[in-house]
Amino acid sequence: MWSFLGLLVLCSLVSPSQGGPKGFSHGILSIVSPATARKYVSSIFLRHELLQSHFLAIQFPDVPHKDKHPENWIKELHVVRVFTPSVSLELYEKVDSLVCIKTRFHLSGKFFFGKHFERIDIILDVDIKAEVRFDSYFAGGFHIRMQVCKSEFAIARIICPSHxxxxxxxxTVTTILAASFHKTVCTAVEVVINVSGVDFLHTANVFFSVGTVATMQYQLASLPLITSNYVALEFNMIIRTGGRYITLPVGAGSVSLPVLHHHGFCLGMSQASLDAILMVLIQIRVQEFISTPEVFSAASELTTAIASLLSHQKCPKCPLKAPLKITISLVGIRRIILEPKRAVIELSVEIALLAKGPSGSLVGLFVMKANLKLSVHASVFGGRLFFTTKLASLELLLVSSQVGPVNVSVLVKLMKLLIAETFVPQVNECLDVGIPLPPVLHIRWNYPAIHFTQGMLALCV
Structure with missing residues (x-):
């Protein structure tokens, strides 16, 4: 039996003063407070009256009293109504948890009063405690077993034709219930636990489309980790793009989450996992354009700067007034640097400058490499994580030159403006697809707190 209760079995009180788990390597993990876990269990048990409907389906056998006298016969005993139950958890350190259910049943049946059967109604107070244990992780799921189930009942009222x-x-009612109530009620509870387990797996093992570039899958990576202060879940992430698969972790280092504080749930994504996602998301074709004011606001200044820079070369290829042709190519890896309270995306581009030669054909001048640092603003909307970037700094290097040595450092200011106007908008367009977030425990990602820590981005609600 795969179940969300496997998670909940593990939970123990989360202290606001305690930090998150350390030493995880899967790169994507979450911690859950016991209060959030209890709320989830209760909501699943009671959603669409799941628990009540299984209790209402209980049928008691027609059994005569032990002395076999027909005047003690009761038949057609069944549940007419289940008052809204209260569902709670008692959480333990290791692998056990106690699901506690309190409710009231309205039973009805027919009792033989000597000459004929008359309807009787019974109001029953019910207390159920089911001890559950999980084990056997496999391929994103695990088994959950109901180890022990105890039930107690107290007859609050019996309604007969005559008091x-x-x-x-x-x-007679007490004897019949003592013989059959425990088994039927515990069977119903076990069924609800199994049904609820399917719900949990649907929230933890999920597929998403990431625009048109990829599909992404979150999958439980192991059994939950339990401490005295929190329960933690680790996830694998599988990305499919262009016919190939990228599976995380890919040698992710040890990561840790910030404290829960007043939050009930935190999801953490490591630097390594975000790097893999950014490599998929940021796919930009080579940009080619003629440097005109309509495309680049400082086109004239750039043409003048290049002419001035190369005039001492006495090169017939060097532009004087003709606009330049520029190509910008994304090269190398894309990576995000996560530090306390801030994040920076690092990537590199090659900028090639071309000009018309004496024959009128385009001739390459030189190629520069620009190492970019983009400051990152993170936000969450519609269950997706969005990054918006701005150019923070640029390092400019000469890669090759057709016109001899060139001091490209004098072009840094113009190149920063060029990248900010032409390339950074392309990066933001790629990131506008958003990174899907797993709806674990049906968490709603409405205005989460976003924390940047060393090597980790944490989202807490």
Whole structure:
């Protein structure tokens, strides 16, 4: 039995003063407070009256009283109504947890009063405790077993044709319920646990489309980790793009989450996992354009700067007034640097400058490499994580030159403006697809707190 209760079995109180788990290597993990876990269990048990519907389906056998006398016969005993149950958890350190259910049943049946059967109604207070244990992780799921189930009932009221007959009915009802109530009620609870397990797996093992470039899958990576203060879940991430698969972790280092504080749930994504995602998301074709004011606001200044820079070369290829042709190519890896309270995306581009030669054909001048650092603003909307970037700094290097040595450092200011106007918008367009977030425990990603820590981005609600 795969179940979300495997997670909940593990939970123990999360202290606001305690930090998150350390030493994880899967790169994507979450921690859950016991209060959030309890709320989830209760909501699943009671959603669409799941628990009540299984209790209502209980049928008690038609069994005569032990002395076989027909006047003690009761038949067609069944559940008419289940009052809204209260569902809670008692959480333990290791692998056990106690699901506690309190409710009230309205039973109805027919009792033989000597000459004929008359309807009787029974109001029953019910207390159920089911001890559950999880094990056997496999391929994103695990088994959950109901180890022990105990049930107690107390007859609150019996309604008969005459109140004088209550004392006659009570012993028979008590005997029948003592013989069959425990088994039927615990069977219903076990079924609900199994049904609820499917729900949890649907929230933890999920597929998403990432625009048109990839599909992404979150999958439970192991059994939950339990401490005295939190329960943690690790995830694998599988990205499919262009017919190939990227599986995380890919040698991700040890990561840790910040404290929960007043939050009930935190999801952490390591630097390594975000690097892999950015490599997929940021796919930009080579940009080629003629440097005109309509495309680049400082086109004239750039043409003048290049002419001035190369005039001492006395090169017939060097532009004087003709606009330049520029190509910008994304090269190398894309990586994000996560530090306390800030994040920076690092990537590199090659900028090639071409000009018309004496024959009118385009001739390459030189190629520069620009190492970019983009400051990152993170936000969450519609269950997706979005990054918006701005150019923070640029390092300019000469890669090759057709016109001899060139001092490209004098072009840094113009290149920063060029990249900010032409390339950074392309990066933001790629990132506008967003990174899907797993809806673990049906968490709603409405205005989460976003924390940048060393090597980790954490989202807490």
């Amino acid at each position: 004088l007959l209550v004392n006659k009915v009570r012993p």
